[in-house]
Amino acid sequence: MGKPDVLVIFPARPKAMAQLEAAYTLHRLDEATDRGAFLAEFGPRCTAIVTNGHANLTRADLEYLPNLKIVACSSAGFENIDDQALREKGIPLTNSSDALYDDVADIALLLTLACRRELVHAHDYVRSGDWGEKGMYPLLSSVKGKRAGIVGLGTIGSAIARRLEPLRVELGYTSRSRKPVDYAFHETVTGLATWADILIVVVPGGPDTEGMINAQVLEALGPQGTLVNVARGSVVDETALIDALKTGKLGSAGLDVYLNEPNPNPALTSLPNVTLYPHHASGTVETRDAMAQTVVDNLAAFFAGEPLLTPVYALPDSTE
Numbered sequence: 001m002g003k004p005d006v007l008v009i010f011p012a013r014p015k016a017m018a019q020l021e022a023a024y025t026l027h028r029l030d031e032a033t034d035r036g037a038f039l040a041e042f043g044p045r046c047t048a049i050v051t052n053g054h055a056n057l058t059r060a061d062l063e064y065l066p067n068l069k070i071v072a073c074s075s076a077g078f079e080n081i082d083d084q085a086l087r088e089k090g091i092p093l094t095n096s097s098d099a100l101y102d103d104v105a106d107i108a109l110l111l112t113l114a115c116r117r118e119l120v121h122a123h124d125y126v127r128s129g130d131w132g133e134k135g136m137y138p139l140l141s142s143v144k145g146k147r148a149g150i151v152g153l154g155t156i157g158s159a160i161a162r163r164l165e166p167l168r169v170e171l172g173y174t175s176r177s178r179k180p181v182d183y184a185f186h187e188t189v190t191g192l193a194t195w196a197d198i199l200i201v202v203v204p205g206g207p208d209t210e211g212m213i214n215a216q217v218l219e220a221l222g223p224q225g226t227l228v229n230v231a232r233g234s235v236v237d238e239t240a241l242i243d244a245l246k247t248g249k250l251g252s253a254g255l256d257v258y259l260n261e262p263n264p265n266p267a268l269t270s271l272p273n274v275t276l277y278p279h280h281a282s283g284t285v286e287t288r289d290a291m292a293q294t295v296v297d298n299l300a301a302f303f304a305g306e307p308l309l310t311p312v313y314a315l316p317d318s319t320e
Contacts (some may be wrong), residue, residue, distance in 0.1 A: 002025070003023065003024050003025045004023075004024050004028050004047050004048060004303060005024070005025045005045040005046045005047060005048075006020065006024040006025065006027065006046060006047070006048045006049070006050055007027050007029055007042065007043065007046040007048070007049045007050070007052035007065070008020075008026050008027065008028050008029060008030055008049075008050045008051075008054040008301070009029050009030060009049060009050065009055045009056075009057060009076070009138075010030055010051045010055040011028075011030055011050070011085035011167070012050060012074055012292040012295050013074075013288055013289050013291075013292035013298070014297050015289055015292070016074075016289070016292035016293055016295060017292075017294075019132065019296045020127075020295075020299070021024065022052065023299075023300070024048070024299070025046060026030065026050075027042040027045070027046060028142075030055075033307070039065070040062060040307075042065055043061075043064030043065045043066075044066055044067060045067070046065060046067065046068060047067050047068060047069045047070070048068070048069060048070045048071070048073040048302070048303075049065075049068065049070070049072065049073065050072055050074070050295055050299075051071065051072070051074070052073055052074045052075040053073055053075040053076070053078040053079060053081065053205075054075065054077075054080060055076035055080060055171060056080045056081075057071065057080065057081045057306075058082050058083060058301060059082045059085040062082070062085055062086075062089065062280060063231060068089075068104065069090055069091065069092075069181035069223040069301065069302070070091065070092050070093075070094070070302045070308075071086060071091060071092070071093045071094070071095060071157070072094050072239075072294075072295040072296070072298045072299050073093060073096065073295070073312075074094065074096055074291050074292050074294065074295045075096055075103075076095055076096055076097040076100055076156070076204075076282075077095075077204055077205050077232060077280070078093065078204075078312065079204065079205035079206040079234070080093055081093065081115055081205070081230065082174075083312065083313070084242075084273045086317070087201075087313065090195055090316075091218045092299040092302075092308060092311055092312075092315060093311070093312045094294065094295075094308055094309070094310045094311055094312060095294075095309065095312050096290075096291035096292075096308060096312050097154070097155050097156065097268060097286060097310065098155060098295040098309075099290035099291045099293070099294050100155055100156075100281075100282040100287050100290070100291055101155045101156040101158075101159045102159060102287070102307070103281060103282050103283070103284050103287045104156050104159070104160075104202070104230055104281040104282055105156060105159035105160045105162075105163050106163070106281075107277060107280075108156075108160045108163075108200055108228055108230045108281070109160065109163045109164065109254055110230050111132055111228045111230070111254030111255070111256065111277060112143070112148070112200065112226065112254060113143065113174075113277055114139070114254060114275045115200070115226045115228070115252040115253070115254040115275050116140070116146075116198070116226055117140055117143070118137075118214070119275070120275055122137055122186055122271070122315075123300075128133070129283075134217040134284075137260055138301055139312065141224075141254050142166050143169060144167060144169065144289070145168065145169070145170075146169050146170070146198060147168045147169065147170045147171075147172060147195055147196045147197045147198070148164050148170070148171055148172070148196060148197070148199075148200065149171075149172045149192040149193065149195060149196030149198065149199045149200070150171070150172070150173040150175060150200050150202065151173070151174055151192065151199065151200065151201045151202065151203055151212070151231075152173075152174075152175060152201070152202045152203035152204075153173040153174075153175045153179050153181070153183070154175070154203045156199075156230075157173065157202045158176075158181075158200045159201055160202060161173070161181075167199070168174045168297070170184070171183040171184070171193070171277070172185070172186055172189070172196060173185060173186070173194045174186045174188065174189055174191070174197055181287065189212060189213065189217050190216055190217050190220050191220065191288070193218070193220035193221040193225070194220040194221075196225065197224065197225055197226065198225070198226045198228065199213075199221050199225065199226070199227050200228040200230070200232045201219075201228065201229045201230070201235055201236070202230055202231050202233070203230070203235060204211070205230070205231065205233075205234050205235060206227070206232075206234075207233030208289055209231075209232075209234070209235045209240065210234050210235070210238075211234075211237045212235050212236075213229070213235055213236040213237060213241070214237045214240055215237060215240035215244065216243060218240055218244040218249060219244065219249050219250075221250055222249070222250070223248050223249060223251055224249070224251045224290070225250055225251050225252075226251055226252045226254065227241070227250060227252075227253040227254070228253070228254040228255075229253070229256065229257055230256045230257065230281050231256050231257060232257050233257045233258040233260070233261065233264075235257075235258040236259075237260070238259045238265060239266060241253065241268065242265070242267050242268050242271070244269075245271050245273050245274060246253050246271065250273075251273065252273045252274070252275070253273065253274050253275070254274075254275040254277075255274060255276055255277065256277040256278075256279055256281045257279050258279070258281065261279055262278070262279075264317035265298070268296050294309060298310060299307050
């Protein structure tokens with residue numbers, strides 16, 4: 001029996017790609033000059049897809065893939081993949097959340113502390129010589145004793161909470177369902193924002209969460225509040241965020257993600273009360289390699305008839 005045919009929409013890391021090349025016949029849509037022609041020629045052969053959440057996989061694309069059996073995604077988010085169409089066709093989808101939660105949680109903590117203790121401004125204060133000329137940097141407010149709310153207490157959100165606990169903050173969250181934790185549960189995002197001093201957003205992107213952090217939420221968080229977003233840029237109403245930061249309705253923001261990447265709105269990035277990171281929360285060699293390895297391992301499990309390691313959803317009557 002020949003190697004299974006696999007469509008590559010977005011390539012994995014080099015180590016993972018070498019393993020995929022050894023095990024499968026790869027069809028490199030990512031290198032094709034005519035997407036439609038390539039799919040028409042090679043799509044019917046392919047039983048699996050290798051991709052990530054930033055590359056499109058549409059319902060129309062699936063028409064070229066009548067024999068598709070699995071989609072393996074090397075990122076946590078998959079908002080550009082039509083997962084509803086996959087579900088309807090009974091095609092499993094896997095992602096890499098379990099491989100990246102530690103690094104993403106680290107950056108959420110970094111952005112929280114950098115915002116609350118004004119790391120960037122304090123750094124510039126020393127570098128510019130202002131410390132010597134103007135004296136002590138203005139006093140700030142301690143993180144200890146503040147209330148930190150997490151929007152989305154899944155794998156990553158829980159890892160963030162564990163990092164915040166030693167800071168002696170009070171923790172709260174909102175999620176689709178209550179979790180077996182001692183943190184304060186809030187039914188709505190606005191309710192959580194009203195309660196919190198720091199609001200950390202870590203929900204999936206896509207239409208269900210688009211604009212979730214809106215003007216009402218930002219105003220509820222308030223002029224002393226801090227928003228940290230390590231989710232997706234689409235989750236925050238960016239126009240409302242810019243207005244809230246400009247007018248003082250919101251105190252500060254720490255952002256790893258933006259609505260328009262890699263060219264975020266200068267009206268946002270030029271604001272003095274924003275700490276910026278270039279959508280790089282999972283950006284370590286170790287984590288990116290581990291994320292890519294989930295693709296290899298999920299495909300290997302699937303073709304061996306074994307349970308998938310990181311399925312996004314359960315399928316009816318599925319053995320995975």
